[in-house]
Structure formats: structure tokens, C-alpha cells
Amino acid sequence: MNPTQLAPDRIRKGERTRTRILGAAADVLARKGYAAATLTEIAAVAKMQAGSLYYHFDSKDAIVEEVLRVGIDHARDAIRSALSAAGDDASGHGRLMAAVVAYVTAITIDSDFTQANIRCFEESPEDTRENLAVPLREFVNGWVRLIESGQRDGSLRNDVEARIIARMTIAAMNSVVGWWRHDGELNIDGVARMFASTMVDGLSGNA
Amino acid sequence: MNPTQLAPDRIRKGERTRTRILGAAADVLARKGYAAATLTEIAAVAKMQAGSLYYHFDSKDAIVEEVLRVGIDHARDAIRSALSAAGDDASGHGRLMAAVVAYVTAITIDSDFTQANIRCFEESPEDTRENLAVPLREFVNGWVRLIESGQRDGSLRNDVEARIIARMTIAAMNSVVGWWRHDGELNIDGVARMFASTMVDGLSGNA
DNA sequence: GTCTATAATTCGATAGAC
DNA sequence: GTCTATCGAATTATAGAC
Numbered sequence: 001m002n003p004t005q006l007a008p009d010r011i012r013k014g015e016r017t018r019t020r021i022l023g024a025a026a027d028v029l030a031r032k033g034y035a036a037a038t039l040t041e042i043a044a045v046a047k048m049q050a051g052s053l054y055y056h057f058d059s060k061d062a063i064v065e066e067v068l069r070v071g072i073d074h075a076r077d078a079i080r081s082a083l084s085a086a087g088d089d090a091s092g093h094g095r096l097m098a099a100v101v102a103y104v105t106a107i108t109i110d111s112d113f114t115q116a117n118i119r120c121f122e123e124s125p126e127d128t129r130e131n132l133a134v135p136l137r138e139f140v141n142g143w144v145r146l147i148e149s150g151q152r153d154g155s156l157r158n159d160v161e162a163r164i165i166a167r168m169t170i171a172a173m174n175s176v177v178g179w180w181r182h183d184g185e186l187n188i189d190g191v192a193r194m195f196a197s198t199m200v201d202g203l204s205g206n207a
Numbered sequence: 208m209n210p211t212q213l214a215p216d217r218i219r220k221g222e223r224t225r226t227r228i229l230g231a232a233a234d235v236l237a238r239k240g241y242a243a244a245t246l247t248e249i250a251a252v253a254k255m256q257a258g259s260l261y262y263h264f265d266s267k268d269a270i271v272e273e274v275l276r277v278g279i280d281h282a283r284d285a286i287r288s289a290l291s292a293a294g295d296d297a298s299g300h301g302r303l304m305a306a307v308v309a310y311v312t313a314i315t316i317d318s319d320f321t322q323a324n325i326r327c328f329e330e331s332p333e334d335t336r337e338n339l340a341v342p343l344r345e346f347v348n349g350w351v352r353l354i355e356s357g358q359r360d361g362s363l364r365n366d367v368e369a370r371i372i373a374r375m376t377i378a379a380m381n382s383v384v385g386w387w388r389h390d391g392e393l394n395i396d397g398v399a400r401m402f403a404s405t406m407v408d409g410l411s412g413n414a
Numbered sequence: 415g416t417c418t419a420t421a422a423t424t425c426g427a428t429a430g431a432c
Numbered sequence: 433g434t435c436t437a438t439c440g441a442a443t444t445a446t447a448g449a450c
Contacts, residue, residue, distance in 0.1 A: 033330055035242030052416050093411060123240050123330060156410045160401050171382030172375045179374060194367050202409020203363045204300060259434045
């Protein structure tokens with residue numbers, strides 16, 4: 001039997017351990033940031049000793065890089081699903097709203113990995129950031145294309161630069177991880193819709 | 208003659224050195240972040256040896272805390288000036304636009320200190336963040352009051368929570384420090400106005 | 415594969431000469 | 433007030449037993 005065809009709960013132990021380490025690292029990185037996340041704490045969360053990590057990874061930065069990369073992938077997947085559900089015939093305005101709701105929901109509910117990316121990317125070493133430049137640029141470009149598409153179909157204003165507004169929008173959404181708490185009185189769907197509505201439709205006048 | 212009454216260029220040397228250290232620290236903190244900013248580099252920028260810093264400050268965190276505090280003060284002052292120039296009779300909408308332009312301009316042109324605060328606050332030790340909680344909360348509250356005022360006079364929509372939108376707006380503005388370069392082809396006044404217009408009036412429709 | 419022990423490095427902080 | 437020299441703590445990374 002080919003090992004790659006084993007059922008999920010029968011995957012090689014080494015593979016599962018590696019996954020467990022990445023999950024532990026995402027947890028610690030999201031809560032502490034890059035510099036304050038020690039291998040001792042990551043290992044503790046993964047129920048191991050720090051030295052044992054080196055059987056599975058070459059360095060701390062190798063772990064961090066993979067966590068951040070997975071974080072970008074998760075966010076991209078969540079947005080793709082939402083856009084796919086919205087359909088190609090939706091307006092640029094409607095597709096942008098859907099993407100905002102999907103991303104805000106994803107970073108607050110689903111993924112330690114995406115939270116780790118948001119919190120740690122700027123703080124991480126230059127080599128790590130360079131290695132992630134391609135997927136991150138592609139992530140940003142996705143938002144740029146979304147906005148440009150709305151500008152072409154007339155559902156979004158075209159007197160602003162899509163590249164700048166995309167970065168602004170991403171930063172505004174990312175700020176949610178700084179104050180959102182799962183046990184608060186706000187439900188995330190309401191917050192996500194408030195965000196989407198405000199960023200897309202603005203603050204002017206009464207709704 | 209009372210030392211406190213000396214002309215600016217005659218202030219005690221110790222006072223000037225302290226100021227030089229803070230300026231050097233703001234520079235390094237804004238460029239490298241909290242963890243990567245070493246006392247050796249801060250001292251080098253201030254043209255001193257690392258050990259000499261301890262004659263003027265008790266610890267690295269004491270330096271960082273003062274830099275971040277000054278950063279908050281600078282931002283507050285820039286916004287106050289702009290609001291004062293706009294006048295009390297301006298609408299909430301107009302005052303919010305003026306504040307956004309003033310803040311975006313300030314963080315891109317004026318102040319290493321404010322940039323250091325934006326980049327380092329979340330990364331800095333818990334004690335530092337606690338010590339700065341009051342001025343920072345007051346900074347956020349200023350934006351909340353600005354938005355609430357616009358909601359009362361009807362120039363801003365009132366179906367969103369001012370506290371949440373204020374945080375979102377601050378995060379969006381802060382993101383400018385991540386990509387703005389003084390030598391680029393964009394002029395900051397245009398970017399600041401694009402920001403203000405998009406955040407306040409939104410992305411919908413054609414302008 | 416995981417553990418224990420420790421090497422190697424970095425950095426904040428201190429002591430004492432000048 | 434500043435310098436040189438060094439301590440001490442923390443942390444990444446390695447070595448070798450099991």
C-alpha cells in the first residue's frame with residue numbers, strides 16, 4: 001500500500017507530528033508575535049522538548065515561514081470560496097462586499113495561521129519576507145483586481161487608485177484581529193457586514 | 208539665570224543629549240521594530256557607545272516608552288491643529304476629512320516618533336503598553352468623538368458603531384507607513400485626500 | 415523520534431577608569 | 433558624561449544517549 005494513500009488518521013507519524021508543530025507555532029505566533037515566540041513555548045504547546053523540533057525543521061525561521069505561508073493560503077481559499085459562491089455575474093461591488101465578509105470572518109474564526117501572518121509578517125526576518133513575497137503579492141493583487149473590476153463595471157468609483165485602496169482595505173480588515181474576542185457580545189457576522197458596508201459604501205449620510 | 212529660561216540653543220548639554228538619543232531611538236524603532244532595535248544601533252545613530260545610554264535612561268524600555276509617548280503626542284497635536292483650523296462650525300463630515308488628511312500627512316512627513324509608535328506598540332512589552340494605555344485610549348476616543356459628532360449632525364451615517372469604525376479608520380491610515388516612500392512619484396497631499404475621501408465617502412458608484 | 419545537556423550567540427545591563 | 437570591558441540572562445541550535 002502506498003503511504004500517500006493511507007486514510008487521514010493513518011498518515012505517517014512524522015507527518016502528523018510536523019502538522020502538530022505547525023499548529024502549535026501558529027498559536028504561539030498569533031498570540032505573542034515573532035520575537036516573543038520561543039521554541040520552548042512552541043514545543044510545550046506541541047507537547048515536546050525544544051530540541052526535538054529540529055528533527056522536523058531546520059530552524060525557527062523555517063517553522064515561521066511555513067506557518068505564514070499557510071496563513072496566506074487559508075485566507076486566499078476563504079475568499080475564493082466566497083467569490084465562487086457569489087458567482088461571476090455579481091457586480092464588482094457585490095463581489096468586493098462578499099470578499100470582505102469572507103476575509104473578516106476567516107481571520108476571526110478560522111485560522112490561527114492567518115492571524116500569525118497578520119501579526120508577524122512585518123516583524124519577521126528579511127529572508128522570510130522575501131521568500132513569501134510572491135504569494136503575498138498575489139494576495140494583494142487579488143484585491144486590486146477585485147476593485148478594478150468594480151471600477152470597470154461602474155459599481156465602484158474610478159477616481160481612486162485601486163492599488164492604494166486595496167492596501168488600505170486589507171489593513172482595515174486586519175485590524176480586527178487586534179480587538180476581536182470570541183467571547184464578546186458582538187457576533188462576527190454583524191461586524192464583518194458593518195466593515196464591508198462601511199469600507200465599500202462609506203460613512204457619509206444616514207443609511 | 209534659571210536654566211529653564213535659557214534659549215533653545217543654550218539648553219544644558221545633558222538635555223540636548225537626551226533629546227538626541229530619543230531621536231535616534233525613534234529612527235531605529237521606526238525602521239526595525241522593537242525587538243530588532245538594539246541599544247548598540249541606537250547609540251551608534253546618536254554617536255555614542257551603548258553603555259553611555261544608561262547615564263540618561265534606566266533601561267531600553269524606558270527609552271522606548273518615551274519615544275512612543277512622544278509619537279502619540281505629535282499625532283494628537285497635528286490633528287488638533289487641523290481641527291482648530293477647520294473651525295467648530297464645520298460639519299462632522301468636514302472635520303473627519305480634515306483629521307484624516309492631517310494624520311496621514313503627519314505620519315508620512317513629520318514624525319519618526321509617530322511611525323515608531325505605529326510599528327512598535329503591539330510588539331512592545333506589556334508594561335510599556337499599560338503605561339501608555341491612557342494617552343492611547345484618549346487618542347482613539349478623539350476619533351470616536353469625531354465620528355459620533357458627525358452622526359449627531361447627520362453628516363455621517365448612524366447605523367454603525369463609532370468605536371469600531373474609529374479603530375478601522377486608524378488602522379487603515381496607519382497602513383500608509385508600510386508602503387509610503389518619500390522619493391516616490393506620489394505626492395502625499397493627494398494620497399491623504401484619496402484616503403480621506405475613500406474612507407469617509409466610500410468606494411461605491413462613480414464620483 | 416524524542417530526550418537531556420550544552421555549546422554558541424546575542425543583547426541588555428553594570429562597574430569602574432578617565 | 434562617556435568610554436571600555438564584562439557580566440548575566442535568554443534563546444537558537446547542536447550532540448549524543450536511548
